[in-house]
Amino acid sequence: MTASVIRIRRGVGGHRYSACNDSGRFLGNFDKLSGARQHWRWEIRHGLVRLARLDKDPDMSALNVAQRAVGGVLRLY
Numbered sequence: 208m209t210a211s212v213i214r215i216r217r218g219v220g221g222h223r224y225s226a227c228n229d230s231g232r233f234l235g236n237f238d239k240l241s242g243a244r245q246h247w248r249w250e251i252r253h254g255l256v257r258l259a260r261l262d263k264d265p266d267m268s269a270l271n272v273a274q275r276a277v278g279g280v281l282r283l284y
Contacts, residue, residue: 210254215243216261 212229215237219225222236226243237243243258250256 210257211250212257212259213243213247214259214261215240 213234214227214229215224216227217223217225218236218238220236222238224237224240224243226234226237226246228234235243235246237246240260244251247256247258251258
């Protein structure tokens with residue numbers, strides 16, 4: 208059995224952190240990372256859940272490549 212991944216990202220609604228599952232479904236808000244660990248403490252201890260913190264800034268390299276490609280195509284016309 209593989210562990211479920213819960214992704215911790217920037218919070219919404221005035222909270223510092225938000226948790227979502229691997230498919231992006233919102234699970235809850237937390238003011239501290241320790242709050243998220245405390246919430247899933249039993250599952251983490253038994254290997255059912257793994258928390259993964261997302262980077263604060265997304266990787267924009269793929270977007271930049273796509274924008275340059277679209278710009279090149281538009282210049283052709």
